[in-house]
Amino acid sequence: MKSRLSLSIFFGFLFIGSFTHIYAQNQRNHGWALVGAQGKLLIQGKEQLTIRDDFRFKSPEGLSTNQEIDFYLMLGEYYLKKKDKVGIANILYDLRTKKGEYTFADFLLTSLWKQSQGDEVQAIKTLDTYIQKEPNTYFRNLAKNMRTNLFQSGEDEKKTMVRMDCQKTKPYYALCRVFRLQYYIDLPTGKDKDMHKHFVNIMRVSSPFFEDIHLEWIPLLDRIDEDLPAKLSFLGFVREGIHFQKMIMDLEKITDGTVNENSLERLAFFQILSADYVSAEESYLNFLRSARGKKTSILNRIYVKLGALAYFQKEYKKSLDYYLKLDLNNWSSDILHPFLNEPMSLSEVKDLISVSLYKVNGAESALKALQKIKDPEKLTEADIWPKLRISQMLMDQNPELSSRMTDEIIYMAQEKKWRRLEYAATILQGYNQIYRKEYRKSTIEFTKSRGILDDENAFYAAEFLRNFGFIFAHTASGKKGPVNGNIRDGVSDYSFNHPYEDLYYIRNYRPLAFSTDLFFEYALSHLRDDNDVWGLLDTLFKYNSVKLQKNLKGSPHSLFQIPFVNQQFRYLSGFSTARESKFFDSTYAESRETENSIQRKNEEENIRSLESVKLPTIFLLPYKEEFYLFTYNPKESKRNQLNWKMIRTQRPDASEIVDTVKELVTNNKDHDKVQIYLNEAGMGLYRALKKEMKDQTFVFFFSLYPITDTQKPLNLYSWKCPSNMRLLEGKGINLVDTAYFEGSRILKDKERLHLWDFPTGTNVSSISPVFGWSCRSDSGVMEEISFHKLFRRIDYRTVPKMIVYTERVLGKSLSDLSLHHQWLHFWFRSGTKKIGYLPTLPVLDAVSLQSLGEPPAYKEEGIWIYGSAQ
Numbered sequence: 001m002k003s004r005l006s007l008s009i010f011f012g013f014l015f016i017g018s019f020t021h022i023y024a025q026n027q028r029n030h031g032w033a034l035v036g037a038q039g040k041l042l043i044q045g046k047e048q049l050t051i052r053d054d055f056r057f058k059s060p061e062g063l064s065t066n067q068e069i070d071f072y073l074m075l076g077e078y079y080l081k082k083k084d085k086v087g088i089a090n091i092l093y094d095l096r097t098k099k100g101e102y103t104f105a106d107f108l109l110t111s112l113w114k115q116s117q118g119d120e121v122q123a124i125k126t127l128d129t130y131i132q133k134e135p136n137t138y139f140r141n142l143a144k145n146m147r148t149n150l151f152q153s154g155e156d157e158k159k160t161m162v163r164m165d166c167q168k169t170k171p172y173y174a175l176c177r178v179f180r181l182q183y184y185i186d187l188p189t190g191k192d193k194d195m196h197k198h199f200v201n202i203m204r205v206s207s208p209f210f211e212d213i214h215l216e217w218i219p220l221l222d223r224i225d226e227d228l229p230a231k232l233s234f235l236g237f238v239r240e241g242i243h244f245q246k247m248i249m250d251l252e253k254i255t256d257g258t259v260n261e262n263s264l265e266r267l268a269f270f271q272i273l274s275a276d277y278v279s280a281e282e283s284y285l286n287f288l289r290s291a292r293g294k295k296t297s298i299l300n301r302i303y304v305k306l307g308a309l310a311y312f313q314k315e316y317k318k319s320l321d322y323y324l325k326l327d328l329n330n331w332s333s334d335i336l337h338p339f340l341n342e343p344m345s346l347s348e349v350k351d352l353i354s355v356s357l358y359k360v361n362g363a364e365s366a367l368k369a370l371q372k373i374k375d376p377e378k379l380t381e382a383d384i385w386p387k388l389r390i391s392q393m394l395m396d397q398n399p400e401l402s403s404r405m406t407d408e409i410i411y412m413a414q415e416k417k418w419r420r421l422e423y424a425a426t427i428l429q430g431y432n433q434i435y436r437k438e439y440r441k442s443t444i445e446f447t448k449s450r451g452i453l454d455d456e457n458a459f460y461a462a463e464f465l466r467n468f469g470f471i472f473a474h475t476a477s478g479k480k481g482p483v484n485g486n487i488r489d490g491v492s493d494y495s496f497n498h499p500y501e502d503l504y505y506i507r508n509y510r511p512l513a514f515s516t517d518l519f520f521e522y523a524l525s526h527l528r529d530d531n532d533v534w535g536l537l538d539t540l541f542k543y544n545s546v547k548l549q550k551n552l553k554g555s556p557h558s559l560f561q562i563p564f565v566n567q568q569f570r571y572l573s574g575f576s577t578a579r580e581s582k583f584f585d586s587t588y589a590e591s592r593e594t595e596n597s598i599q600r601k602n603e604e605e606n607i608r609s610l611e612s613v614k615l616p617t618i619f620l621l622p623y624k625e626e627f628y629l630f631t632y633n634p635k636e637s638k639r640n641q642l643n644w645k646m647i648r649t650q651r652p653d654a655s656e657i658v659d660t661v662k663e664l665v666t667n668n669k670d671h672d673k674v675q676i677y678l679n680e681a682g683m684g685l686y687r688a689l690k691k692e693m694k695d696q697t698f699v700f701f702f703s704l705y706p707i708t709d710t711q712k713p714l715n716l717y718s719w720k721c722p723s724n725m726r727l728l729e730g731k732g733i734n735l736v737d738t739a740y741f742e743g744s745r746i747l748k749d750k751e752r753l754h755l756w757d758f759p760t761g762t763n764v765s766s767i768s769p770v771f772g773w774s775c776r777s778d779s780g781v782m783e784e785i786s787f788h789k790l791f792r793r794i795d796y797r798t799v800p801k802m803i804v805y806t807e808r809v810l811g812k813s814l815s816d817l818s819l820h821h822q823w824l825h826f827w828f829r830s831g832t833k834k835i836g837y838l839p840t841l842p843v844l845d846a847v848s849l850q851s852l853g854e855p856p857a858y859k860e861e862g863i864w865i866y867g868s869a870q
Helices: 065-082 085-098 100-116 120-133 135-151 173-185 193-208 221-225 227-237 239-255 260-275 277-290 298-314 316-324 346-361 363-371 381-394 397-414 418-437 438-448 455-460 463-477 483-499 502-509 515-528 533-551 558-575 577-585 587-602 607-612 655-666 680-692 738-740 788-791 817-830 847-852
Strands: 031-035 038-043 045-051 619-623 626-632 644-647 671-675 698-703 715-719 733-736 752-756 772-776 782-786 802-806 833-840 863-866
Touching: 031 065, 031 239, 038 065, 038 239, 045 363, 065 085, 065 100, 065 173, 065 221, 065 239, 085 100, 085 752, 100 120, 100 135, 120 135, 135 173, 135 221, 173 193, 193 227, 193 239, 193 587, 193 788, 221 227, 221 239, 227 239, 227 260, 227 587, 227 607, 239 260, 239 418, 260 277, 260 298, 260 558, 260 577, 260 738, 277 298, 298 316, 298 346, 298 558, 316 346, 346 363, 346 381, 346 502, 363 381, 381 397, 381 418, 397 418, 418 438, 418 455, 418 463, 438 463, 463 483, 463 515, 483 515, 483 558, 515 533, 515 698, 533 607, 533 619, 533 626, 533 644, 558 587, 558 752, 619 655, 619 680, 626 655, 644 655, 655 680, 680 698, 715 738, 715 782, 738 782, 738 788, 782 788, 817 833
Parallel strands: 619 671, 671 698, 698 863, 715 733, 715 752, 752 802, 802 833
Antiparallel strands: 031 038, 038 045, 619 626, 626 644, 772 782, 833 863
16 A cells, blocks of 8 residues: 555644654765865764865775775865866876775776866776676676766767666765765656656655665766756755755865856755745845846846745745845846746746736836836737736726727737737636626636647636636626635635745736635635535535645655645746756656646545544534534435534634434444544544543544555564663564664565654654653663654555554653644645554553553543544
C-alpha cells in the first residue's frame, strides 16, 4: 500500500515556525566553508588551509588516504576555477608520487584542466585511457560516470549513468554518492507506472547529503552537473535543489570573491518554489547590489520580480515601491510576466503596476494611470488587457459603462481569436450582469465561458471564479437554481488554489466586490434552504480544511513537497531564469506532474465515503460564530442517515450539541463505539461526552479517505535504546536498533505496532527540525532519533500499521492539540492506519502489551484514532 497523504491537508504536514533553514547546516565541517569573507578548507572538522593573498600550495599532513584524496579534489576545484596552472601542477605532482588509489584523481584533474584550456579532444582521451587500463570496477565506473557528466549531452540533459554502490570506507565517496543520485533522478520517464517508487527512491538516496559529514561538500559539483539543482527542483525536490545550488554558490564566492548573478537569480527562483519568499527577496536584492552599472533591461527584470513577489505576499506598498524603480523608457520585451511566464509588453507591465497602485491608493489612482496608456496604431492582444483592467475597476462605480467596455472587448477577442482575453472578459461580464441585475444574462456568460479556452490556454482557467459566479447570480436573483454542483466544484477547486487567490485579480481580472467570504455565505444559505445535507457537509469540511492550511506556516518537505511545488510551478514559473527554460518541457517536469497526480488520486477524500461506514459518526465543524453538527446513523434508511443541526455557540460542549449526540448513542445501543471527526471542536466535545457518558466508548477518525485494511494481528516493536523499553524485553515485544525504528532500514515484518514511550529532548511548541529523542544505550553510547531524519525516511515500505505513544513523546498533554495534530498528520499521511494515545503507560506484562492493539485499552484515559472513518 502506498503512503496516503490526506487531501484535507493537501498543502501538507507543515513544520511550524522557521522553515527557511530546514536543511541549513551550522558551520560546514567538511569541504569549503565561508567564514566571514574568507574561504577555509576543512577535512572532517580539521582546518587544512585558509585562502589569503599569500596562500601557497602545501601537501596535506596527518590525513588518511581517503581524506587526502578529498583534499586534492577540493583544492583542485579551487585551482580550476582560478585557472591556476601552477596550483594544478603541484597537485598532479603530489598525486603521481602516490599512485594507487590516487590515480583516478590524477587523470580526472588532468582531464578537467585540458577541458578548461579548450582542448576537449585530449580531455576525453585522458579519461578514456584511464577507463581502458583501470582493472578495478569501482574506479572504472567512477571514471565512466565522470566522462558521461563532462562530455555527454542529450535530451533534458539526462545522463546514462552507471548505478553505483557507495561505501564510506572507499575513496571518492562523495563523488560516488552524487553519481548514485544522478542515476536515480534520471530513471523516471514522465509516465512511468512505478513513478511513486522512483520518487521514494530519490528521497532516500538524497537523504544522506543532509545527514553525513562526508557529504557536506561535493568536490567538483559545478563541473559534474551545474544543472543538478534545477533537475531536482523540476522533479519537485526543490529543497534538495536549494541545498546543492548553495554549495555551487559558496565555491563561486570563495574563488571569485562574489556570487555569479545568474546563480543568485536561479537560487531566488528555487526559494520561491519552496515558499521561502523572504530569502528570495534577499537573493534578488543581492543581485541588484552586484549588478550596478548593468543594462537597464536586466535591472528592470529584477525589479518586476521583486514587485510581483511583494504583491504575492500582500505587501502592496512595497510592491508599488519596487515597480516605481522601473525604467519604462528602456523596456525590453524579453522580460517575462512573473505570473504567466511569457514575454511582457510595456502595456502589460503598466497593467501589472496598476493593481498594486489600486491596492495602495484605491481605484481612482489606478484608473488615472491606466487611462494614460496610449494605444499604438495597430492594436495587439497585449494592448487590450489594460482596457479590461479599467472595466474591472469601473464595475463598482459604473457597471453600465463597464459592461459596454467589456462587450466591446469580447467582440474584438472573438474576431481575433484571442481566447484568453475572451475568457477573462466573459467571466468579468458575467459578474457585471449581476451588478446590473441581469441574472439570466449573467448565467449565460458563465455558461459560455466554459468552452472558450483551448488546450494551449487551459492553464489560465479559473474554475472557482466561474462556479462562484453561478452561485452569486442565482442567489441574487432570488430564484432557486440547480447550483449545488457548482458549489461542489467551486469549493473543490478553491481548496486547491486558495494560496494563489490574490493572483486572480491580476491573472483573471476577478471582480473586486465579490469576495470568497461572501461566496461561502451564499453557498451555505442555499444548501441550508435546499436541505442538501451532503453538500453542506462537503462545503464545511473543505472550508475548515482550507482554514487549517491558512493557519499553518511554512511549506511541506520530503515527498509531501511534490504537490505543493507542482502548484508553485503552475502559478509562479515566470520567476524562472533563462537557464531553466529547457526544463519546462522535460521529463523531469512531466514526472513531477505524474507523481502529483498519483499523490492526489491516492488521497482524494469524498464525503460520500461515509455511506460505507459501520459506526455512528459525528462531525462538529465550526463556521464563524456557530457550529454545524452532523450525525451519521448507519441504522437509518439512506435518505435519513445523515442529519445536521446549526448551533449558534462557540462552545463545543454546549448542551444542545451534547444532547444531540446522546440521542445518536441511544439509537445505536448495539454499537460498542461511536466515532468523532478529530479536530479541535471534536476534542472539546469528546471531553464533555466523557463526563456525561462514562460507559460509552468514543473513538476518533482522522480522514474520510477510504482505507481498505485487512485486520491482522500486529506484532509489537519499540526502540532498543531506552532503558524503560529494555525492561520489557521477553514480554512479547521486539526491540530493534535505531535505524530500523526510525525507518532508515526496512523491517521485513509488515504487520507492526510501534510503541513510543520515551521523552523528547527538546521543549518546543511544534514538531520542528530540532525535535528529537535521545538516550544512552546499554553499551553507554548516545543514540538519537531525529524527527527531521524520521520525516525524510518514513515511506510506504517502512511505516508501521499502528503507533502507540504517550505524553512523554511530545512533552505536552493532549490539551495542546495543535502539537499532537502535527504528530498525527505525519503518521497518517505516511500510511499508518491507527494510533493510540495514553498519558502514561500502565505497568505492562505480556498480556497488557498485546491489549495496546485494541480500543478498550484507551477507554479510561487515552484516545484511539483511526486513519479513516470506520
